[in-house]
Amino acid sequence: MPPVLTLLTPADGRRVPWRNGLGLTTEIALEAVDGGRFLWRVSVADVAAAGPFSAFPGYDRLIAVVEGPGMRLTVDGAAPVERRRMESAFAFPGEAAVDCTLLGGPIRDFNLMLDRATAKGAVTMLAGPLAHAAEADAVLVHALAGTLTVTAAEGGEAIAVPAGYSVLVRGGAATVTVPEDGEGVCAEVWRRG
The missing domain is CATH 2.60.120.10 (Jelly Rolls)
Structure with a gap:
């Protein structure tokens, strides 16, 4: 799924x-x-x-x-x-x-x-052009400039993320595509244990 x-x-x-x-x-x-x-x-x-x-x-x-x-x-x-x-x-x-x-x-x-006690995480700054692979229990991508694209793994949907918007990903991996003029932030959260 x-x-x-x-x-x-x-x-x-x-x-x-x-x-x-x-x-x-x-x-x-x-x-x-x-x-x-x-x-x-x-x-x-x-x-x-x-x-x-x-x-x-x-x-x-x-x-x-x-x-x-x-x-x-x-x-x-x-x-x-x-x-x-x-x-x-x-x-x-x-x-x-x-x-x-x-x-x-x-x-x-x-x-x-x-x-x-129950979670660990990471924050990655995104400046285009690049493709960033993210996989965690929860991933939040926040667009700062340009329009980023978040594509779910396993043939899932793709969502355009304009500046000021965010996408929350649950249940698997996603790829964040950042255009040349794009910037964003990716937060990844993993449950401990």
Whole structure:
């Protein structure tokens, strides 16, 4: 049976306040579990000013800059780490004390959060032209520029994904085709055990 592909429009996103009350994030997709926790969540946050990150104990986080100049993160007092637009995602524990400084203005970042006990994941930045093969329990592809195409394995359907839209893939592998002028992000989630 081929994987199931679901197109998510910008209107499907849910705007929620940060836990620390200092900003807003748009939840693109999540898989809820008991007690108000989630197995995983993909979101995009607008960061307008420097400040601390919210704490998410028990979660692993992967974050990448998708708009704006970039940011400098200090995690638990360690040496700062800089990330600029379309550079590889930075991973850190959700319970860490994280301070963010902006590198020249507001940014938008892509976030994958994973319940550490039950899931693991990866974030891949996509810049065309390329074809990226993804296979996980859940795959979310978010288009940033151009129109990406997500094609399910085993002769499944193909979905065009314009900028600002996403596709959630469940139940198997898919190929993401990124045109020369295209950019996107691919989050892959695997259940542990």
